[in-house]
Amino acid sequence: MTRELLTGWGRTAPTAADVVHPMSVDELAAGLERPPERGVAARGLGRSYGDPAQNAGGRVLDTTGARGLIDLDLNRGVVTAAAGTSLHALMRWLVPLGWFVPVTPGTRYVTVGGAIANDIHGKNHHGAGSWCNHLLAMTMATPAGGKITVTPQSDPDLFWATAGGVGLTGLVLDATFQLRRIETSRLVIDTDRTRDLDEVMALMTEGDDRYEYSVAWIDLMARGASVGRSILDRGRFAHVDELSAKQQRDPLAYHAAAILPMPFVAPPKLLNPLTVRAFNEVWYRRAPRRRRGHVATIPAFFHPLDAIHDWNRGYGPAGFLQWQCVVPIGAEETMRHIVEAFSASATTSLVNVLKRFGPGNEGMLSFPQPGWTLSVDLSADAPGLARLLDRLDDEVLAAGGRLYLAKDSRMRPSTMAAGYARLDEWRAVRRRVDPDGILQHDLGRRLGLV
Numbered sequence: 001m002t003r004e005l006l007t008g009w010g011r012t013a014p015t016a017a018d019v020v021h022p023m024s025v026d027e028l029a030a031g032l033e034r035p036p037e038r039g040v041a042a043r044g045l046g047r048s049y050g051d052p053a054q055n056a057g058g059r060v061l062d063t064t065g066a067r068g069l070i071d072l073d074l075n076r077g078v079v080t081a082a083a084g085t086s087l088h089a090l091m092r093w094l095v096p097l098g099w100f101v102p103v104t105p106g107t108r109y110v111t112v113g114g115a116i117a118n119d120i121h122g123k124n125h126h127g128a129g130s131w132c133n134h135l136l137a138m139t140m141a142t143p144a145g146g147k148i149t150v151t152p153q154s155d156p157d158l159f160w161a162t163a164g165g166v167g168l169t170g171l172v173l174d175a176t177f178q179l180r181r182i183e184t185s186r187l188v189i190d191t192d193r194t195r196d197l198d199e200v201m202a203l204m205t206e207g208d209d210r211y212e213y214s215v216a217w218i219d220l221m222a223r224g225a226s227v228g229r230s231i232l233d234r235g236r237f238a239h240v241d242e243l244s245a246k247q248q249r250d251p252l253a254y255h256a257a258a259i260l261p262m263p264f265v266a267p268p269k270l271l272n273p274l275t276v277r278a279f280n281e282v283w284y285r286r287a288p289r290r291r292r293g294h295v296a297t298i299p300a301f302f303h304p305l306d307a308i309h310d311w312n313r314g315y316g317p318a319g320f321l322q323w324q325c326v327v328p329i330g331a332e333e334t335m336r337h338i339v340e341a342f343s344a345s346a347t348t349s350l351v352n353v354l355k356r357f358g359p360g361n362e363g364m365l366s367f368p369q370p371g372w373t374l375s376v377d378l379s380a381d382a383p384g385l386a387r388l389l390d391r392l393d394d395e396v397l398a399a400g401g402r403l404y405l406a407k408d409s410r411m412r413p414s415t416m417a418a419g420y421a422r423l424d425e426w427r428a429v430r431r432r433v434d435p436d437g438i439l440q441h442d443l444g445r446r447l448g449l450v
């Protein structure tokens with residue numbers, strides 16, 4: 001056990017905890033024994049932006065040592081993996097065998113436990129739903145019940161309270177989930193560069209259902225007639241006969257590595273309004289106006305940011321935060337207003353993504369609901385940021401939407417409660433499985449969940 005200072009991916013609000021590094025799922029389960037007064041939190045790869053994997057003054061269990069495949073049925077594509085297994089490792093093992101993870105976020109450096117705790121979504125949410133739609137069973141350790149196997153049939157309340165329940169209903173020790181079959185490790189991508197927000201939303205509304213994966217990058221620093229100009233990438237996995245002769249020799253080849261280190265000799269704040277505005281301009285202009293059938297690799301399409309090691313240092317010592325909302329279909333005016341507000345503000349934002357969600361699942365605190373989701377990276381020291389985001393939170397709530405806990409580092413407890421209508425139901429499950437409130441973390445205390 002070591003005393004460590006921890007932050008989320010945004011590098012704001014560091015707090016110190018006693019960090020334990022279990023090396024197996026049994027050692028991970030033992031992490032709940034003799035809990036300190038400030039309780040116990042799990043931590044995966046620390047890719048949540050805010051503080052759900054920190055526990056000031058308490059114990060933090062680093063799950064990443066409890067990793068590896070426990071069972072694999074290659075005929076059905078069903079895998080059981082220890083909770084600390086990363087999606088990066090899963091892809092390295094499974095892609096060459098013709099299987100892909102059911103859902104991947106914008107980084108492959110997340111653990112299976114973290115994927116469940118935030119019920120993560122990817123570019124295929126409109127068709128495939130989020131991670132827990134593909135989760136068949138999990139082994140958990142809860143303070144009240146010890147080690148148990150939980151399925152949607154055996155204990156639906158605990159299953160769906162854990163899906164998106166930010167690790168506060170028990171430790172996930174391992175998970176069994178359904179993979180997606182692939183013929184090749186390449187994707188066929190169609191790209192459209194749009195003039196403004198209206199055009200990209202119209203294209204997504206009209207055509208997303210024809211694609212398995214869809215995502216739009218928005219230039220949130222563009223102003224005037226260009227507000228919301230975007231690059232929309234949509235695609236599906238390629239068939240073997242769509243690859244070049246060279247690619248066909250090894251259709252399931254998979255190579256993914258972080259190649260570029262963040263330049264430490266760079267100015268302390270590489271991503272500032274000047275550099276980001278210039279980058280956005282170049283990025284937008286170099287995208288083709290309309291391109292069909294471009295063949296791309298898994299890392300290039302799903303995880304471009306992973307190519308730069310530690311890119312989260314680019315915002316400088318103050319760190320950064322991400323704000324992600326969803327508003328229902330029909331609330332397009334609200335989305336337009338949000339995009340306009342960011343464009344008119346003094347904020348610096350580079351990684352801004354618009355997606356169209358399909359139906360949500362039964363996860364009590366699961367984020368996705370049918371609608372438009374926008375995620376925005378923001379330098380934490382941008383002038384007027386707190387006021388701007390509080391105002392936008394209110395607009396999101398007024399439209400019937402909510403904010404994503406995996407990205408949050410600053411919302412008010414009342415915003416959380418207003419966005420998640422099943423919070424009381426979730427609290428009741430938590431009281432059953434953790435009556436003494438042993439599972440704790442900074443986000444849980446900040447938002448009044450624990």
Ligand SMILES: Cc1cc2nc3c(=O)[nH]c(=O)nc-3n(C[C@H](O)[C@H](O)[C@H](O)COP(=O)(O)OP(=O)(O)OC[C@H]3O[C@@H](n4cnc5c(N)ncnc54)[C@H](O)[C@@H]3O)c2cc1C
Nearest residue numbers: 044045046047048052105106111113114117120121167172
């Ligand atoms: C570049 C980037 C892009 C991203 N893109 C997306 C995206 O497209 N879609 C999306 O949904 N998310 C996205 N995310 C967020 C990320 O997918 C989630 O925050 C995810 O939960 C991180 O997993 P982790 O292993 O790092 O967990 P951590 O951040 O370490 O922990 C997250 C939560 O999981 C809990 N937890 C971890 N392991 C366990 C366990 N074994 N048992 C119980 N609880 C556990 C922790 O207590 C904590 O509450 C992105 C993040 C980054 C940095």
